[in-house]
Amino acid sequence: MSAPGIEMPDVLVTFGTDFPRQRERPLREGYGQSVELPAVIDIVVAIEAGTITATEARELLLRLAGQLYDQWNLREHEQHDDLLAWCVRDGGCPDCEKYGDRFEPHLDALAERWLRYNTPDEYPFTAGRSAGLHETTCPVVRHTMPTEWSRPVGEEYVQQRRLFCHRQNLRYGGTEADFEFELATTTDSGWTVMTIEETRVWEARHMGPKGGRKYRRCRRCAPTP
Ligand SMILES: [Zn+2]
Numbered sequence: 001m002s003a004p005g006i007e008m009p010d011v012l013v014t015f016g017t018d019f020p021r022q023r024e025r026p027l028r029e030g031y032g033q034s035v036e037l038p039a040v041i042d043i044v045v046a047i048e049a050g051t052i053t054a055t056e057a058r059e060l061l062l063r064l065a066g067q068l069y070d071q072w073n074l075r076e077h078e079q080h081d082d083l084l085a086w087c088v089r090d091g092g093c094p095d096c097e098k099y100g101d102r103f104e105p106h107l108d109a110l111a112e113r114w115l116r117y118n119t120p121d122e123y124p125f126t127a128g129r130s131a132g133l134h135e136t137t138c139p140v141v142r143h144t145m146p147t148e149w150s151r152p153v154g155e156e157y158v159q160q161r162r163l164f165c166h167r168q169n170l171r172y173g174g175t176e177a178d179f180e181f182e183l184a185t186t187t188d189s190g191w192t193v194m195t196i197e198e199t200r201v202w203e204a205r206h207m208g209p210k211g212g213r214k215y216r217r218c219r220r221c222a223p224t225p
């Protein structure tokens with residue numbers, strides 16, 4: 001590394017050994033990184049000698065931290081809240097860029113589910129994440145569904161889109177197959193609201209190889225598709 005007035009080739013920086021609780025901060029600012037002590041001493045000597053200023057020394061060290069940060073892709077390990085705050089501050093981030101295209105299909109899926117949920121005559125059965133089958137009007141389903149839903153607009157849209165994109169990053173590396181799975185099964189409260197025909201297909205898929213049923217029928221509503 002170098003700065004005006006100082007040349008320091010091959011400074012050794014490592015990551016992942018020391019995380020001093022007393023000086024916790026974003027990884028971007030060097031948290032979790034360690035610089036070899038001789039290099040730090042030489043920087044202090046250069047400040048004493050007046051060849052570089054303290055500001056230049058700080059910038060030099062932060063630049064060093066930034067190089068390792070990019071090289072090791074440390075952004076992935078930042079705190080969720082920090083990433084969110086920087087995204088608001090900067091008006092966007094790599095997560096929002098990467099997953100933004102998924103938000104509209106996600107909203108379409110929520111809208112479709114909401115419509116189905118509110119038309120239980122046409123969509124009488126609802127399956128949960130862990131393959132439990134209910135009537136759509138069952139209190140168990142009702143309990144975890146929102147009481148109101150509408151497609152977000154304006155600032156609400158911006159906020160929900162941001163949260164959605166950042167959550168995608170938390171959950172997976174982000175393959176399309178994962179996303180399809182997410183849309184089909186776990187969006188919102190995780191319910192899949194179905195017609196009678198869809199329920200029969202769903203049932204067939206949850207039959208065990210020996211004819212045993214791998215799903216559970218809710219005891220409360222006792223659905224009979
Ligand atoms: Zn973002």
Ligand SMILES: [Zn+2]
Nearest residue numbers: 134138218221
């Ligand atoms: Zn039920």
